[in-house]
Amino acid sequence: MTGRTTTLRLGTRASALALVQARSIADALRERGHDVELVEITTKGDVSRAPLDRIGGTGVFVTALRDALLDRRVDLAVHSLKDLPTAPADGLVVAAVPEREDPRDALCARDGLKLSDLPDGAQVGTGSPRREAQLRALGLGLTVVGLRGNVDTRLGKVADGTLDAVVLARAGLSRLGRLDAVSEVLDPMQMLPAPGQGALAVECRADDDELVGALATLDDAASRAAVTAERSLLAVLEAGCTAPVGAYAEAAEGEDGLELYIRAVVASRDGTMSIRKSATGSVEGAERLGRELAHELLDDGAEAVIDARDPAS
Numbered sequence: 001m002t003g004r005t006t007t008l009r010l011g012t013r014a015s016a017l018a019l020v021q022a023r024s025i026a027d028a029l030r031e032r033g034h035d036v037e038l039v040e041i042t043t044k045g046d047v048s049r050a051p052l053d054r055i056g057g058t059g060v061f062v063t064a065l066r067d068a069l070l071d072r073r074v075d076l077a078v079h080s081l082k083d084l085p086t087a088p089a090d091g092l093v094v095a096a097v098p099e100r101e102d103p104r105d106a107l108c109a110r111d112g113l114k115l116s117d118l119p120d121g122a123q124v125g126t127g128s129p130r131r132e133a134q135l136r137a138l139g140l141g142l143t144v145v146g147l148r149g150n151v152d153t154r155l156g157k158v159a160d161g162t163l164d165a166v167v168l169a170r171a172g173l174s175r176l177g178r179l180d181a182v183s184e185v186l187d188p189m190q191m192l193p194a195p196g197q198g199a200l201a202v203e204c205r206a207d208d209d210e211l212v213g214a215l216a217t218l219d220d221a222a223s224r225a226a227v228t229a230e231r232s233l234l235a236v237l238e239a240g241c242t243a244p245v246g247a248y249a250e251a252a253e254g255e256d257g258l259e260l261y262i263r264a265v266v267a268s269r270d271g272t273m274s275i276r277k278s279a280t281g282s283v284e285g286a287e288r289l290g291r292e293l294a295h296e297l298l299d300d301g302a303e304a305v306i307d308a309r310d311p312a313s
Ligand SMILES: NCc1[nH]cc(CCC(=O)O)c1CC(=O)O
Pocket: 058, 080, 081, 082, 083, 167, 168, 169, 170, 171, 172, 196, 197, 198, 199, 200
């Protein structure tokens, strides 16, 4: 049992998705005998409606939570792992990556339409350069429309007829009980998810030995290895924090034990250029596997693809 007598303060954003994610971690800790209270923290990303790449990328969701950890206003914080910048934060540690949800992206289209059913010129909403690039690269004549806001707002654009479809992370829809809105889970051959998509990161102060130990019981080794490979790839490639990079690593039993299979794509936002590569390696070598695949992409010209001009600007 823990020698800690106080309640663990768990910091979370106040969005519906963040709260569901935070509650799942709070429940898992309570099952292990801890007292937990949620502390809602407002981030710049929640207040501003500006496009994410203008206000500093997805890191804006994370900074306020990290400040609360470092200021000891909270003891642990739950993040969507894909929103966590690849650079480690001084004094903090990702003490748990719990078992990951299905990381694929989902098409939520009107009338249950699949990608291949969408008419030429169909309006598809996404604020993600990665999704935009891969949607355009399909060559289906889709019109990609910029979009921000929470999951309900985005789904509302399809429900009210403003858009033909939106693309969202399946994991977020699942956690919010909105899988009913999904018309097609996108095949990674067509749409590779963001590094870390579908996984959570539970962060705490690195010197809080007792809590680091307690959180380690929530960690899932296969999920951690997969996201480690995806994020080390991103860290090498990342020119800016909204780089159009997709990566998906899967752990599977191979001849020599658990193996990682990773696929990655870099694509220009206009969809005219894309490079895909894959590699296999050991779970223990996850970090190096991602890094090496990133260097192979760079050898094939990834830098020029990532730096290609945004078609809208
Ligand atoms: N960028 C926002 C964000 N951060 C995490 C998720 C979904 C949940 C996850 O990937 O774990 C979403 C929404 C989305 O991309 O549809």
